[in-house]
Amino acid sequence: MTDARPQDLLAGVVPDPVGTPAEGFGVYLHWPFCTAKCPYCDFNSHVRHQAVDQGRFAAALVSEMETMGRLTPGRTVTSIFLGGGTPSLMDPATVQAVLDAVARIWTVAGDAEVTLEANPSSVEAARFRGYRAAGVNRVSLGVQAMNDADLRLLGRLHDTAQAREAIEIARATFPRLSFDLIYARPGQTVEAWTAELEAAIRLAADHLSLYQLTIEPGTMFEALHKAGRIAVPDPDLAADLFVATQAITAAAGLPAYEISNHAAPGAESRHNLIYWRYGEYVGIGAGAHGRIALPGGRSRLATSTERMPEAWATLVEARGHGVTAVEAVDGVSAGDEMLLMGLRLREGIDPIRFEALSGRPFDPARIDDLLSHGMIEFLPDGRLRASSDGWFVLDAIVADLAA
Template sequence: MTDDRSQLALYVHWPFCVVKCPYCDFNSHVRESVDEVAWRQALLDELRYEAALTPDHHLTSIFFGGGTPSLMDPRTVEAVISDARTLWAQAEDVEITLEANPNSAEAARFADLASAGVNRLSLGLQRFDDASLRFLGRAHDAAEGQDALDAAQRAVERVSFDLIVALPGDTVDSVSSLLDRAIAKGTEHLSIYQLTIEPGTRFETDVRKGSFVPLDEETSADIFEMTQAKTTAAGLPAYEISNHARRGAESRHNLTYWRYRDYIGIGPGAHGRRTGMRTFRHKKPENFLSAVQRNGHGMREEESLSATEAAHEALVMGLRLNEGIDPDALASRLGVERVVDEAAVDRLIAQGLLEREEPRLRLTDEGRLLLDSILAEIAA
């Protein structure tokens, strides 16, 4: 067992997509062609740069995100995994996740990606009906989605998929039926997100022009509460606000973020946090690639985190988890006197929005609906 303080997660960002989804505000780009050899070398250079700064860390997980990392040549995936395993000591059961789109061409690569070392696939299914998929601008249809899920479950033991709910026209009953279908697929992990209209997306423009009206807040809240109850009853309780898993099947990589442990982010626009530093790579793929070729890394910004900043970030991340936080242990680890305002905590416990089971503090079901306002109130 490695010391928690030496654990390290690795995030690899592949920024390319076939199309840009209208709801997406991630750092993703459509390009006619990608020089796979140049990109493979850039990612390997980034690994070496970061490994030199974290020689005493143990690798616990690798996550290929995007963009659409299932567009990567499996040889690139294999090279990154192989070098990462060489550069860092590692846990015996390193979790290696790759996000994948359900397009037929990409699903055909799942077996090769598993041979490259991927042992967990996360599919962007989003919905099971063609009308919703067209609204969301997805490049696959419902039949392709089912075929991709079948292929993923044949390729690896651990499979998760995403759903987007609270679309215009959704009701509690319609989403309940959607969840019944999702649970029946037999996966160990589900990520269920409510549609949000993010700044700078095509959906923001559409809403501003009156092309559609987002679902009202009351119905969205009712859908959220039903989702929590239904997944819990099915043995897939929420361990984080939007993530549900069977016991022991939680995403170890994402738990690293939410428990505020060190992680390295490489690739365009990737964020990282290691040894008290916050890191951020160049976002535009061409700028990132030229920076790596020039400097041996694609870093755009690197700054020290103050203890107060770290404590606030840890509070924001930790309260998303169903397990909550241990305020005293967190304060001790981060070198601050306290991470929460105890008077505010007591007030919110009395209101039924927080609960304390020593030594941990966590949100109640009602509190999860008001996370942002609660954080603003209790931050020390």
């Protein structure tokens, strides 16, 4: 990202009148506060030991939305995502105020997906009913594990019983539910993960997000890993865990539609599909990222905001937004971003759109080589996707096609 004087970053940006209606338009709202920082987490989340001034942060979210609304006129919002942090720490009245502002600034589609992330430890039936009344129609629960020992290892504040109760409350309150699990945990075997995943599927509604544990820079797990105090599975075991995950979910009617996300047909996360399909979205809140379409259809304005919540709020109060970095993404760079995101999807990408964005076709020799090795495949409608074997080396495939 290119840094510049904060007050100048959005000056002179010419709004695009069209956007990406075929891929949708999303509003991401970041609530950066958590009760505790998980040792594996590298998200922009912060612990505060005093009560958060929710009125102040809600007003700042609305103000930043108003600024972004001027850069995205005439859009129809197809998805709203309240992420974090822990958005389930927000009062229902705060959620209501923010969602009301979205509807005032843009047009919201009648069937828009409105997701709120929640931790099982912060789930209360009355609070969930308040979110539902505010307009939330989908909840994503950070369950992460289905046994107490691993929940403690992951630094979670809930136990298995609370996770089950939270799932039951969510299923009774919202039309749609997803929850996350982390696998490839220290000491985990294929047999143990199989039993855990099958138990989770019995509790699930129609969507699961299943992530392999990775050691992220700057996290407590990185320090423990370097000290030899935790170990992740070797590549062969990690591959076996991935294969088991695909087979078990597919057999249960929740096949992978993205490398880490599984859903019944029609229950895919519409918000995340906007990202993966290289659509347009605004990122609102401390540390949020956005991709705003620029005139001509081939360029994006990448935005990112101040990461520290209080500093972000001060910036917004001073000038209507907390954006601290922008970058124009166009031509080859836009094509590469589309490739990086789209090949994560089982539906793959449209090569014609890739060429239109990037201004260049794929190299036929590279396509032929990847096809001959069974790493990619063309679908009957002409779309290009990574094969099941290709998902194991997806980064290498993306790098090869982008070269």
